[in-house]
Amino acid sequence: MHSSIDGACPHAPPPGIRLISAHLVEVAHRFGASAIAHGCTGKGNDQIRFETSVLMLDPTLDIIAPLREWGLHSRPEEVAYACEHGVDVPEGTGDNPYSIDDNLWGRAIECGALEDPWSEPPHDVWTMTADPQETPDDPAVCETGFERGVPVSLDDVRMPLSELVVALNALAGQYGFGRLDLMENRLVGLKSRECYEVPGALSIIIARRALEDLTLERDVAHEKLDLERTWATCVYNGQWFSPLKRALDAFMAETQKGVTGVVRLRFLKGRCTVIGRKSARSLYDLGLATYDRDSTFDERxxxxxxxxxxxxxxxxxxxxxxxxxxxxxxxxxxxxxxxxx
Known part of the structure; x- marks a missing residue:
């Protein structure tokens, strides 16, 4: 017996695939399945993320990858096969040539005109963010509150993380902030161009970085910068449940114990700028930092x-x-x- 999830995005952002993989294994166990099937091609990182996550959770499961095994060599062939079997695929057709994945955090777009690295992304690629040239001339300012590294409030209104992300998606997107146009180095050895819309996520990253600059001890802050790349590589390569990722999680969690405070952000014409930060756990000492006569720093x-x-x-x-x-x-x-x- 096999287990699969209809509509699983083949290039979903890593946390999405991690969540899907965990549910796949849970469903497989519930129904006594011996294998899991996914719809990934043979050239993407998605297959690595799915299979690595699944096999770390249950190494006894078999993996079935029809698009690697059935001789479907192009996206049009895949779309045609799906349509022949009554599966509606809105992306990858003439009217919508892109491969698009989206979830709470944002959207990932590839294929179509984006396969030419010299080509500017067409306007229809973007749906969460306004054209920065067409955004309001007056800036928007918001305050994001954090507790132990987790965003918990927006403009003094406490809300669940999911609602906060939605609210920041709308605010930052209205001002054209959150677009990324990247050339990625896939684990399978090829380069790929993908565009992302992540207005809320990027806003949170910028805000928390500013708060960390205020609250993290110097050596911890410097070491965290180095380990962030390793953590991100683990996630990108599907090693969400790996021993290394879990060890890095413990380090990251320790660093966030004092990351509590508020960061003020300004959005204007596609930019997000930190214009203020405060924290009761701040390590900034005005007496030490000031160049006025009342400095407490012993320069001798x-x-x-x-x-x-x-x-x-x-x-x-x-x-x-x-x-x-x-x-x-x-x-x-x-x-x-x-x-x-």
């Missing part, structure tokens, strides 16, 4: 700090520096003429 301490900070480099510069720098064109004059040092 910097001398000893710099003496130790530069000690290793000074030692290197005295012993090995002249020989190494002599090979550098811009440093030749300094090495040859001590008077210029």
């Amino acid at each position: 301490a910097a001398s000893g700090f710099l003496e130790l900070q530069t000690l290793s480099l000074k030692t290197w510069a005295k012993v090995q520096g002249p020989d190494v720098l002599a090979c550098e064109p811009l440093a030749c004059d300094l090495v040859a003429n001590p008077a210029l040092r």
Whole structure:
């Protein structure tokens, strides 16, 4: 017995595929299925995300991929096959040549005119965001509240995350913010162009980044930047349930314990700008940062700090520096003429 979900988007954003995969396995177990089928082609990352997620949740399940096995070699052939068997496919036809996936977070669009990297995305690609040139001349300002890294309010009105995303989708989209035109490096080895509309998600990312800048300790903030790329790679490659992803989740969750506060955003002509941030957990100390006379920073301490900070480099510069720098064109004059040092 096999299990499948009708209408599963072949290129859905990774969290969507993760959710679909979990439900696929749950349904397979409920009905005693021995295999799961999906509609992915052989060249996309979607197949990797589905199959990796499914097999991590239940490695005993078999995978059936009809489009890899039935000799359907192009999207028109797939659409024609679906229509012959009574499955309506709105995308991929002459009137709508794109492959489109959408969910709460936004839309992913590919195919059609987008397959030419030199071609500007046609206007009909975008539906969640207005043309920035046609948006209002006066900006919109909103305040997004966070608790432990999770957005919980918009302009002091508390709401569930899903409602907040919908509200930010509408506000940011009205001002043309949230469009992405990307060349992606797929895990299978080819490049692909995709356009995304994610106004709410990008707004939240920008806001939370600003709040993290205010509340994260320096070393944690720097390390998080490096690990974010690894986390994103895990998600992009379908390793949502992997040991590495789970370990990174634990790190990310720890970093968010103090990320509570409010960020003020301004939307104007396709841009989203942070214009304010505040937090009771802020690590910004005006007394240390100010250049006024009431500064609490002891500038005399910097001398000893710099003496130790530069000690290793000074030692290197005295012993090995002249020989190494002599090979550098811009440093030749300094090495040859001590008077210029």
